[in-house]
């Protein structure tokens with residue numbers, strides 16, 4: 001019967017085990033991996049898990065692997081596996097063992113793609129069948145559906161177990177008869193679990209599971225001769241000597257089953273840490289990032305918007321260990337890999353909430369520490385891919401862009417207006433006539449009480465004394481003098497004491513100037529903007 005079930009010659013499990021000797025690693029070294037299924041584009045959660053797993057491995061002198069779990073052929077998306085390799089490379093997450101883009105296996109504990117491990121699984125399945133721990137099941141999906149209906153009718157737990165497990169106690173003759181007929185079959189585990197016995201388990205992220213022992217005879221090998229996730233996980237993580245499995249909490253409920261399977265195989269199980277999925281607030285309610293609904297679930301969103309890789313990594317580290325922020329403040333220029341990530345501080349459900357404001361602040365902080373040259377070079381690389389018009393403007397005006405980026409960059413106050421490369425256009429467009437635009441309606445909206453005469457006084461008053469060779473201090477004194485001369489308070493405190501004595505304050509005056517000059521109400525320091533624009537342009541716009 002066994003020969004009929006497994007007609008191809010297979011390596012024995014002893015031979016296989018000999019090919020995966022114990023790793024020679026220092027005490028306490030962690031072996032971790034990510035094991036994405038190539039069923040979708042690159043998910044931010046995959047990057048998050050990879051980053052956390054890689055940190056644990058390398059901080060402990062261990063190994064980080066990438067294993068592509070491509071056993072679900074129906075749902076596989078062409079190129080999704082490659083996307084993971086490329087993304088990890090781009091984000092500087094160092095993989096020690098994997099199958100590279102040319103298909104080469106890097107290191108000896110592979111193959112690192114499950115479709116190439118089919119014979120390995122088959123050997124272990126065969127071994128289990130020989131030991132009477134697994135068996136073939138010839139039930140059709142209609143038959144299984146029938147059973148489910150009957151169970152429902154008799155208020156029984158649904159599933160393939162105990163008395164409902166039709167092929168569990170089949171005789172060899174029954175099996176032979178089906179094999180003769182070439183009936184398709186799957187291989188199921190002969191579970192020894194007792195549903196009335198409770199087990200308790202706590203994982204590294206302090207999730208506690210209390211559940212019944214598994215008594216389901218789950219499928220371990222599908223009709224297409226590929227393993228199910230459960231079985232492949234056991235075999236692969238054992239052979240690869242994974243010490244810590246860090247994965248999504250959607251697998252938390254299966255962990256007792258996995259522990260049962262490790263025990264059945266007589267193998268030591270790895271430790272598990274289940275990460276809470278990244279969630280977002282949607283109308284005040286927390287929910288998991290959705291692949292379909294939320295563009296920010298995919299890494300392509302961050303590429304297109306021009307987030308820097310440093311920002312993403314810092315943000316994700318902060319999501320993992322919230323004390324990262326304080327560490328960063330105390331270690332401004334240290335490489336992120338110096339931060340020691342800890343299991344005990346790893347976010348449990350309440351923390352992994354995606355917060356764009358935080359990401360933006362982290363990003364602005366990072367870009368504020370870059371030189372103008374670096375901002376120019378990196379935003380240009382982005383623009384060449386995602387905003388061709390901006391790229392050509394940048395290339396034709398390199399010096400001007402460098403001056404723009406230098407505004408408020410080297411003094412005591414550093415500008416923090418650029419958080420991602422797609423912000424560059426908004427922050428620089430008003431320096432170029434072809435992109436500058438000023439909408440008078442926005443002026444009326446901002447200051448409904450100012451009349452045209454006041455506005456005109458501000459503009460012509462400013463022009464009357466503006467001298468582009470003035471120092472910043474003199475420039476500012478002149479603005480204040482202008483305010484006083486047209487009944488706008490140059491001193492905010494005085495204005496607040498008795499607003500009725502004034503038409504407005506210096507805030508209105510500078511905002512009006514800013515609006516005419518840039519079309520915006522918020523920009524970096526206007527003195528420097530005027531320096532970059534040149535006197536003629538300043539006059540032209542104020543006129």
Ligand code: GLU
Nearest residue numbers: 034035036037069246247
């Ligand atoms: N292929 C599984 C998934 O993508 C892997 C889970 C694991 O890390 O074990 O969800």
